[in-house]
Amino acid sequence: IFTSGASLKDEMVDELEEALLSADVGVRMAMEFCDRVREDIKQKRVKDSGDIQQALRAYLSTCFNGAAKNGFPHTSEKPHVVLFVGVNGAGKTTTIGKIASQLAAENKNIVLAAGDTFRAAAAEQLEIWSQRTNAKLIRGEAGVDPASVIFNALSHAKESGVDYVLADTAGRLHTKSELMDELQKIRRVAGKACEGAPHDVWLVVDATMGQNALQQAKEFHDALGLTGVVLTKLDGTARGGIVVSIAHTLKLPILFVGVGEQADDLRPFVPENFVESLFA
Amino acid sequence: DGFKRAKSAIGGETALSEANIQEAVREIRVSLLEADVELGVVKTFLERVKSRAIGELVQTEVKHKGTKVKRSPGEHFVRICHNELEKLMGSVEEVPIIYRRPFTTIMLVGLQGTGKTTTAAKLAKYLLNEKRKPLLVAADIYRPAAVEQLQTLGAQLNVPVFHQPDLSPPQLCADALREAKKRKRDVIIFDTAGRLAIDDTLMGELEEIKERTNPTNTFLVCDAMAGQDTVKSASEFNRRIDISGFILTKIDGDARGGAALSIREITKKPVKFLGVGEGVEALEPFRPEGLASRILG
Numbered sequence: 001i002f003t004s005g006a007s008l009k010d011e012m013v014d015e016l017e018e019a020l021l022s023a024d025v026g027v028r029m030a031m032e033f034c035d036r037v038r039e040d041i042k043q044k045r046v047k048d049s050g051d052i053q054q055a056l057r058a059y060l061s062t063c064f065n066g067a068a069k070n071g072f073p074h075t076s077e078k079p080h081v082v083l084f085v086g087v088n089g090a091g092k093t094t095t096i097g098k099i100a101s102q103l104a105a106e107n108k109n110i111v112l113a114a115g116d117t118f119r120a121a122a123a124e125q126l127e128i129w130s131q132r133t134n135a136k137l138i139r140g141e142a143g144v145d146p147a148s149v150i151f152n153a154l155s156h157a158k159e160s161g162v163d164y165v166l167a168d169t170a171g172r173l174h175t176k177s178e179l180m181d182e183l184q185k186i187r188r189v190a191g192k193a194c195e196g197a198p199h200d201v202w203l204v205v206d207a208t209m210g211q212n213a214l215q216q217a218k219e220f221h222d223a224l225g226l227t228g229v230v231l232t233k234l235d236g237t238a239r240g241g242i243v244v245s246i247a248h249t250l251k252l253p254i255l256f257v258g259v260g261e262q263a264d265d266l267r268p269f270v271p272e273n274f275v276e277s278l279f280a
Numbered sequence: 281d282g283f284k285r286a287k288s289a290i291g292g293e294t295a296l297s298e299a300n301i302q303e304a305v306r307e308i309r310v311s312l313l314e315a316d317v318e319l320g321v322v323k324t325f326l327e328r329v330k331s332r333a334i335g336e337l338v339q340t341e342v343k344h345k346g347t348k349v350k351r352s353p354g355e356h357f358v359r360i361c362h363n364e365l366e367k368l369m370g371s372v373e374e375v376p377i378i379y380r381r382p383f384t385t386i387m388l389v390g391l392q393g394t395g396k397t398t399t400a401a402k403l404a405k406y407l408l409n410e411k412r413k414p415l416l417v418a419a420d421i422y423r424p425a426a427v428e429q430l431q432t433l434g435a436q437l438n439v440p441v442f443h444q445p446d447l448s449p450p451q452l453c454a455d456a457l458r459e460a461k462k463r464k465r466d467v468i469i470f471d472t473a474g475r476l477a478i479d480d481t482l483m484g485e486l487e488e489i490k491e492r493t494n495p496t497n498t499f500l501v502c503d504a505m506a507g508q509d510t511v512k513s514a515s516e517f518n519r520r521i522d523i524s525g526f527i528l529t530k531i532d533g534d535a536r537g538g539a540a541l542s543i544r545e546i547t548k549k550p551v552k553f554l555g556v557g558e559g560v561e562a563l564e565p566f567r568p569e570g571l572a573s574r575i576l577g
């Protein structure tokens with residue numbers, strides 16, 4: 001009878017730990033936070049079971065404090081250049097389409113750079129998005145050096161008073177060093193074409209990804225210096241908990257979430273709502 | 281029993297017990313979770329292996345490359361886990377593609393971006409090597425330039441790609457059977473649009489394709505980097521269209537691939553192929569040994 005209160009709280013922590021693990025929150029991180037709550041319970045810092053979830057929520061929310069940036073960067077640079085990177089199939093090209101659509105609605109002048117010169121019909125896919133959003137597309141022949149497409153797109157954007165350049169790149173696994181080198185070259189060439197470019201480098205992460213996403217983010221961050229993350233496919237059942245570790249470890253802002261395949265399926269990332277969804 | 285254990289300990293033997301493998305069980309649990317094995321699957325897998333292992337007599341010293349080395353109960357348990365994992369992942373003689381006369385059909389399904397279109401081309405290449413005459417069917421009418429993507433890949437391989445504008449995917453797939461007969465192709469590969477398992481309309485579309493074409497093979501194409509959720513979507517795809525097996529793509533990365541164990545455990549369906557790169561030759565028939573060690577990590 002005396003221990004039943006304690007074991008009920010322990011059970012609650014166990015259940016919440018399982019919820020976090022099922023949401024793809026980093027394994028060590030989920031266990032560490034739950035151990036902290038178990039300690040809080042022992043030290044009577046957590047009084048009743050209602051406080052348990054609140055304590056965990058608070059720990060998780062601190063992971064998003066490292067970078068306060070949110071929403072689209074409103075910028076004085078012209079053009080403001082955003083480079084989109086990430087592993088194969090994460091949703092980079094579609095995300096560019098969605099952002100172009102948002103910026104077009106704000107009457108911004110946009111250029112899309114078809115920096116994926118490798119994958120079959122990659123430029124054609126981006127071309128359809130440029131038609132849907134009235135953005136200008138700069139592309140090259142299949143197989144040309146992607147850096148040259150980026151260079152052309154930025155040169156054109158500078159001359160034509162364009163507000164934003166959204167640059168697509170081919171999907172790549174972070175384990176392929178020659179492909180990571182290619183991205184670094186794209187980055188350097190962007191800076192040559194337009195001083196300060198790329199002003200933003202955003203990693204596109206698929207919400208269905210598991211623990212490997214943290215390693216991906218680290219490698220892309222080491223190679224390029226990421227400035228933000230977009231989390232896609234949150235309209236499915238996966239909860240994308242890996243961004244907790246990404247935000248916490250790399251101090252990167254999670255800027256947007258993708259919630260579908262159409263142009264307006266993009267929302268700003270709201271940490272409170274996101275943390276709540278992990279317990280669902 | 282205690283005497284039997286003590287006696288066998290003197291003889292260089294010991295019995296595996298709940299106590300002496302507890303630490304190993306804990307470590308394997310964390311390792312499997314970090315490998316993206318689904319939480320429930322980790323539990324049932326470890327329970328099963330424990331119940332099989334506990335009470336088993338093991339050698340405290342073993343010969344390893346000619347010298348005697350100590351092997352703790354925990355280390356023995358890890359070995360047993362590894363063997364169980366390999367057994368679970370399925371046998372090598374699993375024939376990757378079931379062929380049928382007058383033609384074989386392969387339907388590729390899965391979540392968005394898992395590698396279906398690329399895998400369709402890889403399968404066409406594999407079939408060419410097997411002296412078959414594949415026909416690719418571009419049945420994704422939604423994604424921008426999906427048809428062009430498959431047509432580009434088909435052209436590179438000199439494999440015909442069937443597509444007609446203004447047809448629904450089920451109609452396209454049904455018409456493809458006639459096309460195959462006309463062009464004397466003997467294997468037809470349906471590339472379908474990526475979709476959420478919870479999208480009732482699009483899952484209904486797959487059911488309709490299945491109903492009208494009765495595919496010999498239905499492969500769920502899954503990303504090796506997928507996390508905990510993959511079991512939910514895989515079992516839903518399996519429930520609605522009864523997959524014959526799955527293809528794990530992007531295994532050329534460093535994701536541990538635990539999703540494969542989860543899907544195998546829950547659906548009981550085998551892994552047929554592994555996607556090991558972006559090129560059309562980057563497809564291998566599945567072998568369980570490599571994956572088992574990778575998942576256990």
Ligand SMILES: Nc1nc2c(ncn2[C@@H]2O[C@H](COP(=O)(O)OP(=O)(O)OP(=O)(O)O)[C@@H](O)[C@H]2O)c(=O)[nH]1
Pocket residue numbers: 086087088089090091092093094095116119122169170171172204232233234235236257258259260261265392393423474476
């Ligand atoms: N449900 C859903 N699907 C999405 C979302 N974002 C992208 N997709 C889909 O995911 C698939 C892959 O998207 P792409 O934009 O081609 O991904 P990518 O990163 O550019 O792919 P690669 O260039 O091949 O590496 C497409 O079918 C998209 O429609 C999202 O937020 N929700």
Ligand SMILES: Nc1nc2c(ncn2[C@@H]2O[C@H](COP(=O)(O)OP(=O)(O)OP(=O)(O)O)[C@@H](O)[C@H]2O)c(=O)[nH]1
Pocket residue numbers: 088089119171173390391392393394395396397398399420423426472473474475529530531532533554555556557558562
């Ligand atoms: N590294 C690697 N990349 C792969 C593999 N299989 C596919 N890809 C890449 O993954 C990305 C997505 O491939 P797609 O074939 O477009 O995927 P999909 O499932 O058809 O996508 P949707 O039709 O939008 O659902 C592309 O960049 C492919 O080159 C693989 O085995 N290894």
Ligand SMILES: [Mg+2]
Pocket residue numbers: 092093094116122168169170171
């Ligand atoms: Mg793309």
Ligand SMILES: [Mg+2]
Pocket residue numbers: 396397398420426472473474
């Ligand atoms: Mg496709």
